Amino acid sequence: MTAPSAAAETAARPGLGTRLLRNPLAAGSSLVLALVALAVVLAPWIAPFGPNEGDIADAHQSASGSHWLGTNAIGGDIYSNLLHAGRYSLTGAALTLAVASVLGITAGLLAGYFRGWFENAATAVIGLLLALPGMIVLLAARAAFGPSLWTSMTIVGILAAPAYFWVVHASVSAVRREPYIDAARVSGLSDPRIIRRHVLAAVRGPIFIQTAAVAGAAIGVQAGLEFIGLGDPNMVTWGTMLNDGFKDLYAHPMLMIWPSLMVSTVCVAFTLLGIGLRDTTEGAAAPRTRRRKRPTPSPTAARTADRDGALLSVRGLRIGYPQPDGTVTEVVRGVDLDIARGQVHGLVGESGSGKTQTAFAVLGVLPEPGHITGGSVLFDGTELADAHERTYAPLRGLRIAYVPQEPMSNLDPAFTIGYQLAEPLRRRMGMSRAQARTRALELLDRVGIADPEGTLRRYPHEISGGMAQRVLIAAAVACDPDLLIADEPTTALDVTVQAEVLDLLRDLRAERGMGVLLVTHNLGVVADLCDHVSVMRAGEIVESAPAARLFDAPQHAYTRELLAAVVDDEGPARPPLSTPNEPVPREAAE
Numbered sequence: 001m002t003a004p005s006a007a008a009e010t011a012a013r014p015g016l017g018t019r020l021l022r023n024p025l026a027a028g029s030s031l032v033l034a035l036v037a038l039a040v041v042l043a044p045w046i047a048p049f050g051p052n053e054g055d056i057a058d059a060h061q062s063a064s065g066s067h068w069l070g071t072n073a074i075g076g077d078i079y080s081n082l083l084h085a086g087r088y089s090l091t092g093a094a095l096t097l098a099v100a101s102v103l104g105i106t107a108g109l110l111a112g113y114f115r116g117w118f119e120n121a122a123t124a125v126i127g128l129l130l131a132l133p134g135m136i137v138l139l140a141a142r143a144a145f146g147p148s149l150w151t152s153m154t155i156v157g158i159l160a161a162p163a164y165f166w167v168v169h170a171s172v173s174a175v176r177r178e179p180y181i182d183a184a185r186v187s188g189l190s191d192p193r194i195i196r197r198h199v200l201a202a203v204r205g206p207i208f209i210q211t212a213a214v215a216g217a218a219i220g221v222q223a224g225l226e227f228i229g230l231g232d233p234n235m236v237t238w239g240t241m242l243n244d245g246f247k248d249l250y251a252h253p254m255l256m257i258w259p260s261l262m263v264s265t266v267c268v269a270f271t272l273l274g275i276g277l278r279d280t281t282e283g284a285a286a287p288r289t290r291r292r293k294r295p296t297p298s299p300t301a302a303r304t305a306d307r308d309g310a311l312l313s314v315r316g317l318r319i320g321y322p323q324p325d326g327t328v329t330e331v332v333r334g335v336d337l338d339i340a341r342g343q344v345h346g347l348v349g350e351s352g353s354g355k356t357q358t359a360f361a362v363l364g365v366l367p368e369p370g371h372i373t374g375g376s377v378l379f380d381g382t383e384l385a386d387a388h389e390r391t392y393a394p395l396r397g398l399r400i401a402y403v404p405q406e407p408m409s410n411l412d413p414a415f416t417i418g419y420q421l422a423e424p425l426r427r428r429m430g431m432s433r434a435q436a437r438t439r440a441l442e443l444l445d446r447v448g449i450a451d452p453e454g455t456l457r458r459y460p461h462e463i464s465g466g467m468a469q470r471v472l473i474a475a476a477v478a479c480d481p482d483l484l485i486a487d488e489p490t491t492a493l494d495v496t497v498q499a500e501v502l503d504l505l506r507d508l509r510a511e512r513g514m515g516v517l518l519v520t521h522n523l524g525v526v527a528d529l530c531d532h533v534s535v536m537r538a539g540e541i542v543e544s545a546p547a548a549r550l551f552d553a554p555q556h557a558y559t560r561e562l563l564a565a566v567v568d569d570e571g572p573a574r575p576p577l578s579t580p581n582e583p584v585p586r587e588a589a590e
């Protein structure tokens with residue numbers, strides 16, 4: 001990750017409101033909608049006449065000083081009627097929006113985030129709604145409940161819910177795999193909070209755009225329904241005005257033109273607002289798409305006693321992925337490892353050897369449908385291998401922390417660094433806003449960030465990769481964890497920053513006495529930091545030894561192969577890539 005320019009480092013991203021105002025489409029359409037809304041809200045005060053108030057003797061008058069837009073067939077003032085009608089038309093559209101958004105957004109969020117049976121049930125119901133012939137339903141409702149604007153618009157809202165559902169479901173399905181969502185979960189935040197703060201923030205752009213589209217459609221549909229006579233004839237709306245005007249279309253075309261103009265203006269303004277919103281929100285808080293392992297609870301394993309006082313003791317860990325043909329592919333096969341307090345245990349091996357899967361099993365965030373098929377993961381006396389989320393709740397983010405591989409992807413682009421550091425401190429440690437801020441400043445200072453105050457105010461795209469990794473380390477150690485799991489914490493960084501981050505981890509380990517599980521493919525990093533090393537290949541640990549011994553006298557042929565690849569004056573290099581997942585006999589050492 002290269003550092004952005006200084007300008008980019010200090011540039012503050014304007015808020016959504018400011019960006020909207022800078023977009024001509026969004027600003028212009030918002031202005032038109034605001035004026036219309038203001039005029040209809042103030043109708044009782046600014047309209048010279050009440051709704052349909054008039055004298056039959058004044059019927060069909062042309063525009064004049066007393067009737068600015070003329071009068072209708074019963075002498076009602078058209079200008080006043082337009083304003084009064086707008087109240088009902090806009091309220092009806094708001095009702096449709098409320099019903100559609102509450103149903104569609106809630107169902108889309110829950111189905112996209114939790115999946116499972118709710119997703120199946122929700123998609124079935126949504127499919128059913130899409131299959132319903134809307135007009136028949138509205139006609140049936142009119143027959144059953146009589147002419148009612150509110151009933152019609154509620155039904156239109158229910159029928160419009162799928163529009164929200166699909167947009168939100170698709171966005172949540174994409175964002176739920178983002179590392180920053182995993183990171184939020186690993187830091188101990190609850191699902192409702194992650195949905196509210198991180199998922200909703202990432203999908204709000206599509207929701208805004210959809211809202212503008214549904215609002216415009218609701219106004220149009222409502223006018224159309226009333227125009228064909230499905231509305232309440234006692235209520236003045238733009239649709240009923242169209243219906244009245246149609247009766248005198250040829251003799252008095254203006255009776256139709258004025259309400260048509262209002263309906264068209266509002267619909268077009270909503271559509272343009274949607275386009276402006278799309279231009280404004282896209283690329284701002286849009287999630288980066290990168291498929292990565294996803295969290296899920298883990299099942300099955302035997303309970304055992306605490307082993308030799310180790311902080312973390314893994315025995316015979318097996319992880320499998322069910323296949324469509326009913327078999328289970330095991331990607332980790334019988335891993336044993338122990339980590340004492342204050343010890344850095346390196347887990348090395350080629351890409352795909354199962355290092356990250358092992359780390360995720362300890363964290364209880366294996367991606368679906370992966371699960372632990374055997375073995376035990378004992379953390380400070382608590383068995384985690386078949387643990388429920390309740391068991392993890394007091395551990396993840398508090399006693400077991402995680403530093404991920406790609407710093408940028410693990411920070412939520414929609415929130416400032418300060419918010420992302422302070423939120424877990426407030427939620428998990430019960431700190432006040434001021435205390436969390438002070439602690440966040442201390443942490444940023446501790447991890448070597450030169451301008452903690454400024455950094456707190458920045459968004460992830462305004463800091464460099466090295467700073468982002470420091471921020472994530474600060475977040476991980478914020479709650480003074482007993483065990484830190486760092487997955488390739490320096491891979492995404494350039495060499496100088498790598499060295500600094502390793503120094504930082506070494507210092508923090510010494511200060512806090514944390515046990516550290518360091519997942520890496522880089523033997524240089526292992527040599528620099530680890531007390532003990534386990535070498536993984538094809539889902540198995542082929543050699544495990546104190547670091548000094550492993551480097552001096554490697555026992556296994558594969559370890560020697562790895563070491564041979566890094567004996568280079570240039571420094572550490574990637575280990576060789578043997579065939580992944582090829583089973584290696586444990587006794588293959590020469």
Ligand SMILES: Nc1ncnc2c1ncn2[C@@H]1O[C@H](COP(=O)(O)OP(=O)(O)OP(=O)(O)O)[C@@H](O)[C@H]1O
Pocket residue numbers: 293321331349350351352353354355356357358367368370521580581
């Ligand atoms: N979601 C998944 N579904 C099925 N198999 C998976 C999934 N995630 C990982 N695997 C498989 O598990 C094996 C181990 O993957 P893992 O990510 O633990 O490797 P790793 O040693 O951490 O590699 P790297 O250094 O490249 O991250 C690989 O063969 C991989 O294909």
